[in-house]
Amino acid sequence: MQDDPRTHLAAAARDFYARGWMLGTAGNLSARRDTDTFWITASGRPKDRLDAGDFVLVDLQGQVVQAPPGRQPSAEAAIHETIYRHVPDARVIFHVHSIEANLCGHFARRGRLRLPSLEMLKGLGVPDAEPHVDLPVFANHLNVARIAEDMDREFTGALPCVPGALIHLHGVTAWGPDFLAARHHLELLEYCFRYLVQAKILAIGV
Numbered sequence: 001m002q003d004d005p006r007t008h009l010a011a012a013a014r015d016f017y018a019r020g021w022m023l024g025t026a027g028n029l030s031a032r033r034d035t036d037t038f039w040i041t042a043s044g045r046p047k048d049r050l051d052a053g054d055f056v057l058v059d060l061q062g063q064v065v066q067a068p069p070g071r072q073p074s075a076e077a078a079i080h081e082t083i084y085r086h087v088p089d090a091r092v093i094f095h096v097h098s099i100e101a102n103l104c105g106h107f108a109r110r111g112r113l114r115l116p117s118l119e120m121l122k123g124l125g126v127p128d129a130e131p132h133v134d135l136p137v138f139a140n141h142l143n144v145a146r147i148a149e150d151m152d153r154e155f156t157g158a159l160p161c162v163p164g165a166l167i168h169l170h171g172v173t174a175w176g177p178d179f180l181a182a183r184h185h186l187e188l189l190e191y192c193f194r195y196l197v198q199a200k201i202l203a204i205g206v
C-alpha cells in the first residue's frame with residue numbers, strides 16, 4: 001500500500017485522532033482514486049488504527065464499487081460525493097469533530113460563520129491583509145442525505161470562498177487538491193476556531 005491513497009488516509013486519521021479530532025470513531029476521510037471513484041473510510045471504524053481493510057471504494061453516484069467483507073462506506077459518504085461533484089479540484093476530503101468546531105457553531109448566524117480577519121487566511125485562498133470571509137454552516141440532520149441535499153443546493157448557487165464547511169454542532173469538513181493541501185486547510189480552519197473561542201473567552205470582538 002506504499003503510494004496507495006489508503007496509506008495516506010490512515011496516516012492522516014492517526015494524526016487527527018492524536019489531536020483529539022476523531023475520538024470515538026468520529027469523522028471520515030476520503031481521497032479520489034480517479035474521475036469517478038474515491039476511497040472512503042468504512043463506517044464506525046476506530047481512526048487510530050485503520051488499515052487497508054477499513055476503506056471502501058465508492059463512485060460519485062453513491063454505489064459501492066469495492067468493499068472488504070463486512071464493511072460499509074461511511075454513513076456520511078453522500079457529503080463527500082457532493083463535494084467531489086461540485087468542487088473540481090477537490091481530491092482529498094477530511095471531516096473531523098473537534099471541540100472548537102462545535103463550539104463555533106454557536107457563533108454562526110444565518111448559515112454563516114465569520115472567520116477572524118487574519119492575514120493567515122491566505123492559506124485558505126484569500127490573499128487579503130484584513131480578509132472578510134464567511135464559512136458556510138449547514139444544519140445537522142441524522143438523515144445525512146438531507147445535509148448533502150442542502151450542500152448540493154448551496155454549492156449549485158456558488159462554491160464557498162474557502163475550501164471547507166461546518167455542519168452545525170457536528171463537525172468540520174475541509175478539502176484540497178492533495179493530502180498536504182487538505183491538511184493545511186483543515187489546520188487553518190481549526191486555528192480559526194480556536195482563535196474565535198479564545199476571543200470569546202477574552203471578550204474580544206474579531
Ligand SMILES: CSCCC(=O)C(=O)COP(=O)(O)O
Pocket residue numbers: 024025026027028041042043044045073074075076095
Ligand atoms: C461517532 S460519530 C457519529 C457519526 C459521524 O458523525 C461520523 O463522522 C462518523 O461516521 P462514520 O459512518 O463515517 O463512521
Ligand SMILES: [Zn+2]
Pocket residue numbers: 026027028076095097170171
Ligand atoms: Zn461526522
